[in-house]
Each structure stands twice: as structure tokens, then as C-alpha cells.
Amino acid sequence: MTQTAPEPRLTSLAHGGGCGCKIAPGVLSGLLRGSAALPVPPELLVGIETSDDAAVWRLNDTQALVATTDFFMPVVDDPYDFGRIAATNAISDVYAMGATPILALAVVGMPINVLSPETIARVLDGGASICREAGIPIAGGHTIDSVEPIYGLVALGLIDPALLxxxxxxxxxxxxxxxxxxxxxxxxxxxxxxxxxxxxxxxxxxxxxxxxxxxxxxxxxxxxxxxxxxxxxxxxxxxxxxxxxxxxxxxxxxxxxxxxxxxxxxxxxxxxxxxxxxxxxxxxxxxxxxxxxxxxxxxxxxxxxxxxxxxxxxxxxxxxxxxxxxxxxxxxxxxxxxxxxxxxxxxxxxxx
Known part of the structure; x- marks a missing residue:
């Protein structure tokens, strides 16, 4: 009887983990230099100019939409915990602007020939559990077959512009x-x-x-x-x-x-x-x-x-x-x- 080889540790599949995957701030500022010259419409209350936590778009006098995305490679080996950590981290950028989250979209990249469907599902379940805790749905997302495991969210929130x-x-x-x-x-x-x-x-x-x-x-x-x-x-x-x-x-x-x-x-x-x-x-x-x-x-x-x-x-x-x-x-x-x-x-x- 052929035995299935054990799956590798999640962290062994990634060259970095968690927010340690971020591009260094000095390098990032150089990459974004050209974006600063793009026109800024008056409805965009917060863009990239101050390296803030999320973008903010005025909808009307009492509402603004806060939008952010955050995803990374595993910082732990337990797939459920990985999903929970990544989701908590992504939603944090909405909270950091003072906003209340309203929904999320999943960002998923997984090596489908290396990790089992059960393991990948546990990552998604972990993220969903945090979204339930925050009181928001995962309303969609995007998945790709990736060499390294990646998970995170696009997170959206609402705030009164006066409280931003x-x-x-x-x-x-x-x-x-x-x-x-x-x-x-x-x-x-x-x-x-x-x-x-x-x-x-x-x-x-x-x-x-x-x-x-x-x-x-x-x-x-x-x-x-x-x-x-x-x-x-x-x-x-x-x-x-x-x-x-x-x-x-x-x-x-x-x-x-x-x-x-x-x-x-x-x-x-x-x-x-x-x-x-x-x-x-x-x-x-x-x-x-x-x-x-x-x-x-x-x-x-x-x-x-x-x-x-x-x-x-x-x-x-x-x-x-x-x-x-x-x-x-x-x-x-x-x-x-x-x-x-x-x-x-x-x-x-x-x-x-």
C-alpha cells in the first residue's frame, strides 16, 4: 500500500513570513515615486502621499469608504492560525483609520500540487473565523496557483469623514x-x-x-x-x-x-x-x-x-x-x- 508523504511545514514553503515579507520602506518609496505624479481627484481624501494605512474615498458629507489590502506568506505552520493572523492583520488597516469594517474579499495564492485541499481550506476557514468575529462577510475574492502560499484580504470600511x-x-x-x-x-x-x-x-x-x-x-x-x-x-x-x-x-x-x-x-x-x-x-x-x-x-x-x-x-x-x-x-x-x-x-x- 502506497503511503502519502506528509505535507511540508507551511513556513518551509515561504522565503519570508507575515509582515516580514514587506518590501523595505526605502525600496518601496522608490518604487512608488512615479505614482505620486498621478492626478488626485477631490473625493480621494487619503492616498499614498502620507504612507497611510488605507485609501479613503468620500461618498458624501457623512460617509467615506476606507479601502485596503494586505496579504503575506505563512508566519506559522498551523493553516487555521495562518488564516486568522492574516485576516486580523488586513482588517487592522481599516480600524487604524478609525473606520468600521463592512466586508472583505479574499486574496489567495496556494501551491495546489504541494498542499492538500484540506490544508488550504483550513487557511480559508481561519480567515473566515476572524471576519465573523469582526462582523463582516467575505463577499468574494481571487485565487491563483502560486509557488509560495499567500493569503490575505481586501478590507473595506465606512467612516464619517469628520472622524477620519x-x-x-x-x-x-x-x-x-x-x-x-x-x-x-x-x-x-x-x-x-x-x-x-x-x-x-x-x-x-x-x-x-x-x-x-x-x-x-x-x-x-x-x-x-x-x-x-x-x-x-x-x-x-x-x-x-x-x-x-x-x-x-x-x-x-x-x-x-x-x-x-x-x-x-x-x-x-x-x-x-x-x-x-x-x-x-x-x-x-x-x-x-x-x-x-x-x-x-x-x-x-x-x-x-x-x-x-x-x-x-x-x-x-x-x-x-x-x-x-x-x-x-x-x-x-x-x-x-x-x-x-x-x-x-x-x-x-x-x-x-
Whole structure:
């Protein structure tokens, strides 16, 4: 009787995983340079000009459509968990604009001669489970036969244009609040090498499948001025986008930045992604580090966060409301990590 060979690990089929697959920000900006010259209709409230989380199109005086897409290769081997993480990450861009998601389309590329129909179906089931949790349907999509497994969503949402939150509207004196701890990229690197224990894996899945539902609540708080989600470019990269878009320095207290348990030990053991180094090479000129800030800390600063947390810039008097919004949705590790400095001609991120 012929035995069927076991399927390969999902992560073994991909050259990178999760948001670590992103093209480095320096390379991406060069690729998009020509797109900036295209005409911008007045209905397009947010395009590519500020490297924001999603495009926004005004429908009428009280409604705008938020549109985004996000997909990547496996960051874990369990197909159901892969689908859940990818869907959570894609919907996050809608929440990061302050919008409420309304529907999704699936983006699927799978090596159909390598993975069984059952495994591929589990990926899709995982994504569908998160969409049900978010209260939206998967209303269609597109599938291809791909050398590497790819899954994600096109996610659409609605928002009142008056409540829209971009990453480019932080104001001097604002406080910076981060919704999720750092370290997902480090954990994914350890997992690929078989060095992440069961407790570490459970923590990784918990944080990467936690929907950024505080987004619409935060957008409704008058003192919240800017939002983004921290994903593939790491905290350093997404904070720098906020700094440059807002024209202000951002100051981050590194000791206040939440991190997943066990991350420092994993970094010390050499579990870092190649994307972390690429990220740092792309934006190091915009980030000022204090004396003695070591390579391990720098690796975490630029660590790609698959399905990372919201980074919020809010007036100090709005902080209690911001904390309450995070708490209502189960974000117990949300923390104040710094503040927005004065406007400057050459905005940067200052780590202290």
C-alpha cells in the first residue's frame, strides 16, 4: 500500500513570513515615486502621499469608504492560525483609520500540487473565523496557483469623514499610546527554527489574532489626533511615518515600550528576522538612538510586527478616554510610550 508523504511545514514553503515579507520602506518609496505624479481627484481624501494605512474615498458629507489590502506568506505552520493572523492583520488597516469594517474579499495564492485541499481550506476557514468575529462577510475574492502560499484580504470600511484619523495629524504635546506589545517578528523567527515553546506560541497567536477594535472608539474621541498600526516596518518605521507626516519629532521612552514575555532572551539567542535589518537600513537616518542603545534593542525597534497594535497620538486630557477605549476591547498592555515634540523642518524619531 502506497503511503502519502506528509505535507511540508507551511513556513518551509515561504522565503519570508507575515509582515516580514514587506518590501523595505526605502525600496518601496522608490518604487512608488512615479505614482505620486498621478492626478488626485477631490473625493480621494487619503492616498499614498502620507504612507497611510488605507485609501479613503468620500461618498458624501457623512460617509467615506476606507479601502485596503494586505496579504503575506505563512508566519506559522498551523493553516487555521495562518488564516486568522492574516485576516486580523488586513482588517487592522481599516480600524487604524478609525473606520468600521463592512466586508472583505479574499486574496489567495496556494501551491495546489504541494498542499492538500484540506490544508488550504483550513487557511480559508481561519480567515473566515476572524471576519465573523469582526462582523463582516467575505463577499468574494481571487485565487491563483502560486509557488509560495499567500493569503490575505481586501478590507473595506465606512467612516464619517469628520472622524477620519490619518497618521499625519499628530500635534505638538500629544502623548503616544501603543496598543500591543512588540516582538512578533522575533517570535516568528524563533518558531521557524523550532525554538519557540508552547507558551510562547500561545502568546504569539493571542496577540496577532486580537482585532484592533478600539479604532472606531478612539476616532470618536475629540482629543485623538492621529493613528496608525505598527506592522511590517516596526515601531521605528511607523513612528517615523507619523513624525514626517505630521512635521513633528516623536520622542519614545524605550523603557516604557511593552514587549512580549521572553523577547529579550530570544533576541539574545539570535532569533531576529532579516526584515529587521532591512528596515533599519532604510530609515536609520531618521531615528536618533541614545548612547549605549545596543544592537538587540535596535533589532526590536525595527522588528516587523505582523498584526501589530495601534499607535495613537492624543492630547494629554484625552488619555483617560483612550485608555478606557483600549481596556473595553481587552488591550490590557496598552501603554504611554512617549510624546510628540515641536514642529521641525526635518522630523525624526528620538529614542530615549
Amino acid at each position: 484619523k490619518r497618521n499625519a495629524d499628530a500635534q505638538p504635546g500629544d502623548l503616544l499610546v501603543l496598543g500591543k506589545p512588540l516582538g512578533v517578528g522575533v517570535m516568528s523567527a524563533a518558531l521557524k527554527k523550532g525554538a519557540l515553546d508552547a507558551d510562547g506560541y500561545a502568546r504569539m497567536i493571542e496577540v496577532t489574532t486580537l482585532l484592533n477594535r478600539p479604532g472606531p472608539d478612539l476616532a470618536a474621541i475629540p482629543g485623538v489626533h492621529a493613528m496608525t498600526d505598527v506592522t511590517g516596518f516596526g515601531l521605528g518605521g511607523h513612528a517615523l511615518e507619523m513624525a514626517r507626516g505630521s512635521g513633528c519629532d516623536l520622542s519614545i521612552d524605550w523603557s516604557a515600550v511593552p514587549r512580549l514575555p521572553g523577547i529579550d532572551a530570544l533576541i539574545a539567542a539570535g532569533h531576529m528576522t532579516g526584515a529587521s535589518s532591512r528596515n533599519w537600513a532604510s530609515y536609520s537616518d531618521g531615528v536618533a538612538l541614545p548612547q549605549g542603545f545596543g544592537d538587540n534593542a535596535r533589532a526590536l525597534l525595527s522588528d516587523p510586527q505582523t498584526s501589530g497594535g495601534l499607535l495613537v497620538a492624543c492630547a494629554p486630557q484625552a488619555l483617560d478616554q483612550v485608555r478606557a477605549a483600549f481596556a473595553r476591547h481587552g488591550f490590557g498592555s496598552a501603554a504611554v510610550i512617549g510624546e510628540v515634540g515641536p514642529q521641525t523642518a526635518a522630523p525624526r524619531v528620538v529614542i530615549r
